[in-house]
Amino acid sequence: xxxxxxxxxxxxxxxxxxxxxxxxxxxxxxxxxxxxxxxxxxxxxxxxxxxxxxxxxxxxxxxxxxxxxxxxxxxxxxxxxxxxxxxxxxxxxxxxxxxxxxxxxxxxxxxxxxxxxxxxxxxxxxxxxxxxxxxxxxxxxxxxxxxxxxxxxxxxxxxxxxxxxxxxxxxxxxxxxxxxxxxxxxxxxxxxxxxxxxxxxxxxxxxxxxxxxxxxxxxxxxxxxxxxxxxxxxxxxxxxxxxxxxxxxxxxxxxxxxxxxxxxxxxxxxxxxxxxxxxxxxxxxxxxxxxxxxxxxxxxxxxxxxxxxxxxxxxxx
Numbered sequence: 001x002x003x004x005x006x007x008x009x010x011x012x013x014x015x016x017x018x019x020x021x022x023x024x025x026x027x028x029x030x031x032x033x034x035x036x037x038x039x040x041x042x043x044x045x046x047x048x049x050x051x052x053x054x055x056x057x058x059x060x061x062x063x064x065x066x067x068x069x070x071x072x073x074x075x076x077x078x079x080x081x082x083x084x085x086x087x088x089x090x091x092x093x094x095x096x097x098x099x100x101x102x103x104x105x106x107x108x109x110x111x112x113x114x115x116x117x118x119x120x121x122x123x124x125x126x127x128x129x130x131x132x133x134x135x136x137x138x139x140x141x142x143x144x145x146x147x148x149x150x151x152x153x154x155x156x157x158x159x160x161x162x163x164x165x166x167x168x169x170x171x172x173x174x175x176x177x178x179x180x181x182x183x184x185x186x187x188x189x190x191x192x193x194x195x196x197x198x199x200x201x202x203x204x205x206x207x208x209x210x211x212x213x214x215x216x217x218x219x220x221x222x223x224x225x226x227x228x229x230x231x232x233x234x235x236x237x238x239x240x241x242x243x244x245x246x247x248x249x250x251x252x253x254x255x256x257x258x259x260x261x262x263x264x265x266x267x268x269x270x271x272x273x274x275x276x277x278x279x280x281x282x283x284x285x286x287x288x289x290x291x292x293x294x295x296x297x298x299x300x301x302x303x304x305x306x307x308x309x310x311x312x313x314x315x316x317x
Contacts, residue, residue, distance in 0.1 A: 001058060001086060004051045008165040011292070014260055020079060023281050023287040027175065029166065030260070032269075032297040038083035041108065044297020045187040046078035048162065050146070052108035056154060057144035064089040066136065067146035068127050071096060072243070072305075073074035074267075074298040075149050088115040091140055093126040104303040112240025115144045151186025156223045160265035162294060174199040175290035179276055181268030182212055182233065183242075187296060189219040192231045201231040201299050209243035237275035243267055245309075249274055253312045262295070263315060265302050269295050 010030045019026050035043035042050070057065060063161045065088050069076035083090035092109060100117040102110070110116065126132040127148060137143070146152075167174055178195060179202045180188045188203035195201055205212045212233040220228055239246050245266050253270045256265055264270040276293055285291060302315045 003036055003085075004054060006034060006047070008168065011166065011169045011220060012262075013055065016259065018277065018280060022283065022285070024280060024285050024289045024291055026276075026280075027290070027292040029162065029292060029294045030262075031162070032263070032295045032299060034297065036085060039085040041077040041300045042072075042081035042085060043078065043299075044295070045159065045164075046075060046082075046150060046297065048158040048190070049150040049186055050082055051158040052154035053144070053146060053150065053152070054082060054088075054110075057088065058086075060144065062088070062142065062144035064091060064140070064143040065146055066091040066093070066107055066140060066143040067150070068093045068124070068148040069093070069095070069101065071103055072301055074301055075146075076114075077105050077300050079146060079150075080112040080114035085113065088144075091143065092116050093124070093127070093136070096121055104307060105300065107290045108300070116313065132273045147184075148252055149184030149186060151184040151219060152191070153223050155186045156190040156193055156219065159187045160194035161186075163194025166292060175292040176200065177202060177285065177289060177291045179204065179272060179291065179293040181206055181272040181296060182216075183207070183268060183292075185212055185216045185219055187221070187294070188233075189216050190229075191294070192216070192228050193223060193226075195228075197228060197230045199230065203231070203233045204275045205233055205238055206242055206268050206271055208238050208244075210232065210235055233255045234275060234279075237271050237278070239271060250312050251276070257314055263299055263302075264295075265298050266305060266313065267301060268298060269293075 012028050012030055014026050014028060031044040034047050065079055065083050067079045071094055080090050092114050094116055177200050178191060180191055182188050182203040182205045192201050239249050252274045253264045302313055306313055
C-alpha cells in the first residue's frame with residue numbers, strides 16, 4: 001500500500017505559435033504518468049481518487065472492492081488493476097446487457113480477476129438506492145463500495161493533493177487558471193477544494209447537458225459544506241455527449257501527439273484541451289495568463305475506441 005504515496009507528477013510547459021501570439025503560458029500536469037508498471041490501467045485521476053479509498057478498505061478489513069461503470073469505463077479498468085495490485089478481489093456491476101463479444105476493457109478486467117455482472121440500464125439507475133446496495137451485499141457478501149467513477153469524499157481528498165503539487169512546482173504560487181475534464185466531477189471538485197478560492201478553476205464537461213455545476217456543488221457540500229467560488233463548468237466542448245466525437249476532435253488529438261509527443265484520449269483530456277486551445281484563440285484568457293491543465297490519464301480506452309471507430313486515433317509509440 002505504500003506505493004500509493006507516489007511522488008508528484010511532472011509539469012510540462014508547452015510552446016506553440018498560438019500560445020505566443022496570444023501571450024499566454026500553458027502547462028500540462030502529467031498525471032497520465034502516475035501509475036505502477038505492474039498495473040498501468042490504475043493511473044492518473046483514478047489513482048488519486050482511489051488512494052484513500054484503498055487505505056480505508058484495508059483499514060476496515062475488507063477483501064473485496066465492488067463498483068459500477070460502463071463497458072468501456074476507465075474506472076472499472078482502474079479498479080480491477082488496483083485490486084490485483086494490492087491483493088483485493090473485485091466485482092464490477094456493468095451498465096447494459098452483456099455483449100456477444102467483449103471489448104478490450106472488459107477482456108482485460110476479466111484477466112485481472114474482476115467478477116462482472118451485467119444489469120439492465122433501468123436497474124443500473126438504482127445503483128445509489130440503499131435497497132439495491134443491500135441486495136448486492138446479500139449476493140456478494142461484505143465488500144468495500146466504490147461509487148461510479150470513484151467520486152466520494154475520500155476521492156476529493158486525494159484529488160486536492162494535485163493542487164499542493166502544483167503549488168510546490170510553482171514555488172508556492174498557483175497559475176491563473178487550473179483546468180480539468182469532468183465526468184462524475186470528483187477530480188474537479190477535489191481541485192476546487194485544494195485551490196480554496198486562491199485562483200480560478202475551469203471544469204470541461206465531457207457530457208451533454210448543464211447538470212455538472214449542480215453535481216460539483218453536491219460533492220463539495222458533502223465534503224465540507226463550504227460554498228466555494230472562483231470555479232465554473234464549461235459545457236461547450238462535449239462534442240455531442242459522453243464518448244461522442246467529431247472529426248475536429250480527432251484531428252486535434254492526432255496533431256497534439258505529432259506536435260508534443262503526448263497521447264490524449266477522446267473522452268476527457270482530449271475534449272478539455274481542444275476547449276482550452278479554442279478559448280485561447282478566442283481571447284478568453286487575458287494576456288499574460290498562466291494556464292495549467294491536468295492530464296488525467298485514462299489512455300486504456302483508446303484501444304476500444306479505435307476498435308469501434310476504425311483506428312482513427314494515432315496511438316502508435
